Amino acid sequence: MYARTKHRTVHFDKPFWISGLSEMVTAGDYVVDEDEELIEGLSWSAYRRVATFITLPATSANKHRMRLMPIDPEELEGLIALDRRNAEAPSQL
Template identity: 70%
Template structure:
């Protein structure tokens, strides 16, 4: 089975909470890795996502260790959408 990892950076303007983490995560840019595997038996190349991870930076609270946290891809998209919606409604209107 062939696999690949796609990476992207997501930005949060507001603090957020990742499920299964006991603390708020500060706003900022975060790297997200999505592992995908090749779907075999079809006549074109297609991949399915099998895992999504967000990299959280080293902090005093986690004893200066970077953490790679598994997160449901739909939950991550929900967090991103909520952050954008919240930031859009709290920003002053543009002239």
């Protein structure tokens, strides 16, 4: 079976929470890896996503270890959308 990994970088303007993680994740750029496998038996090439991971940097909270953490793709897209809405909202002084 043929597999591939797609890489992208996502940016967060505000800190955010990931379910299953005990600490807040700081704002910044994060690498997201999406593993896909070839769907066999079709007359064209098509892939299905089988796993999504976000790379979290080393911090004092995680004992200075970089982590590759699995994340639900829908949760990730929701976090990105929420961050965009918060960035576009006028700040209240």
